[in-house]
Amino acid sequence: MKQPIEDYSPVAACKPLVSLRARKPIFIWLLTLAGMLLGMISLGGATRLTGSGLSIMEWNPIQGIIPPLSHAEWERLFALYKTIPQYKILHNGFSLHDFQTIFWLEWIHRFWGRLMGFALVLPLIYFIYKKMVTVRLALILGGLFVLGGLQGLIGWFMVASGFNPNSTAVAPVRLVLHLLFALLLYAALLWTAFSTYWPKQPLQQSYKTRSSLLLAGAWFCLLLLTLTIIAGGLTAGTHAGFIFNEFPLMGGSLIPADYAHLHPFWRNGLENTAAVQFNHRLLATFCSLAILTLIFCGLKKRLERHTQISFILLGWAIILQYSLGITTLLLVVPVWAGTLHQTWAAIVLGLLLFVIYQLHLKPLQISTLAEQKSE
Ligand code: HEM
Structure with a gap:
């Protein structure tokens, strides 16, 4: 039985985060910040894969913005690097030039983080001065700035684990923490950007019921x-x-033979490389498979055009991600x-968040609604 048309219509919209005139510039600014964070995630990957992450052994949030300017300063930093196990075990025989190469990558990674801090704070002050943001948005973005600082601290917490005796790389759990926190910030930036451009419109119960299965599926995919x-x-x-x-095999079988050789069993998930990869x-x-099923179910419903496009993009993105793996x-x-x-994992995450955001807000069957109206 067809639902009455009113059932699809949104009820009164929530208070928007920005005024109508500020919507576009703030959306573009927040997307730019999310793009910069994506660049940061990429730089982080390259830093790790080139073994550059431990080359700066000092934690100077303010002075660290200035790179070494004299030969004596380079020599001092190189001498410091020579004291850690990574140099002795992996990079013994490095010349000053080799050291400078890995140093610059780590320096740019840290510099990019500071740049992001400025790119958040300076326009925020301007937008507050021009009364273009609500107090709620200013507080959200202020909170993200603090979290960004915390991410810098987590980065250092991770790097410090690489200086332990006999250690040539950072502790895996700390690496995961650093990556997850970066992705959390990225997700929060994107979600805030979506909320400024497409303010929330809570929908009536009958619409919620109809979209809830798809939405639950999308949240499950996010998990x-x-x-x-x-x-x-x-x-x-x-x-x-x-x-x-x-x-698809590992050592000739689907499940590697030494999947569970460590005791207690849970240690395999963290330390046994065969189990970790599996x-x-x-x-x-x-x-x-879950994301592809979600897309298949979503596309069978008549979604709004840009929701449909985001579903299709997500489909291609996940196939590409699997192939890249x-x-x-x-x-x-290889580094590249x-x-x-x-x-690309961050791009997949961004697309999935966009799909979830759309499903939260938009009536699923706008075209059906239009048809019903004309009947
Ligand atoms: C849904 C699909 C996938 C996602 C979202 C994903 C995500 C990720 C992420 C985020 C990392 C890097 C983490 C970090 O650098 O800290 C990673 C590493 C890795 N992934 Fe995947 N992955 C996927 C599929 C695959 C597949 C199918 C394979 C291979 C069968 C694979 C093989 C690898 C390998 C070998 C690494 C380590 C690379 C390195 O040392 O830098 N991945 N994956």
Whole structure:
């Protein structure tokens, strides 16, 4: 039976986050910040994969903005680097020039973080001065600025773990924490951007019921994606991508023979590289299948055009991500593939968030509604 047309219509809209005239510039600014964060995630991947992350051994949030300017300063920093296990075990024999190469990548990574702080605060002050943002939005963005600072601290917490005796890389769990926090910030920026451009319109009960299954499915996909990303972080952190460079088998069988050789069992999920890689593959497969099923179900309904487009883009993005994962593995983790695979995970996350946001707000069957009106 067809529902009465009124059932589809939104009830009174929530108070918007910005005024109508400020909507576009603030949306573009927030998207630019999210884009910068994506660049930061990419730089982070390249820094890790080139072994550059431990080259700056000092934590100077303010003075660190100035790179070494004299030969003596370079020599001092290089001498400091020579004291850590990574130099002794992996980079023994490095020249000053080699050191400078890895130093610059880490320096740019940190510099980009500071730049993002300015790109958030300076326009925010301007928008507040011009009364273009509500107090609520100013508070949200102020909160994100503080979280950004906290991310810098987590970054240092991660780097510090690489200076432990006999350690040549950072602790995998801290790497995952740093990656997750970056993605949390990125998701919060995107969600805020969506909320400024498409203010929330709570919908009537009958619409909610009709879209709720799809929405629940989308949230479930987000959960699976998050778990896959955590498993990906552990794969990267434990260097599990450098073994079993074959697909779909691992050492001739679907489940690697020594999947559970550590005791107690839970340690395998964190330390046993065979199990870590297998978990990432398995979760990635479930996650990709769940997202493709969601898209199949979503496209069967008559969605608004840009919701439909975001579903299709998400479909292609997840297929590409899965293929990039396999490519990274088969090629034994070259820097370009590992960086792209890490960055693309954030793009998939952004698209899934966009789909979820759309499903929260938009009537599913606008075209049906139009048809009913004309009947
Ligand atoms: C839904 C699909 C997938 C997602 C969202 C995903 C996500 C990720 C993420 C975020 C990382 C990097 C984490 C970090 O650098 O801290 C990662 C690493 C990795 N992934 Fe995936 N992945 C997916 C599918 C796959 C597949 C199918 C494979 C191979 C069978 C794979 C193999 C790898 C490998 C080898 C690494 C480690 C690379 C390195 O050391 O930099 N991934 N994955």
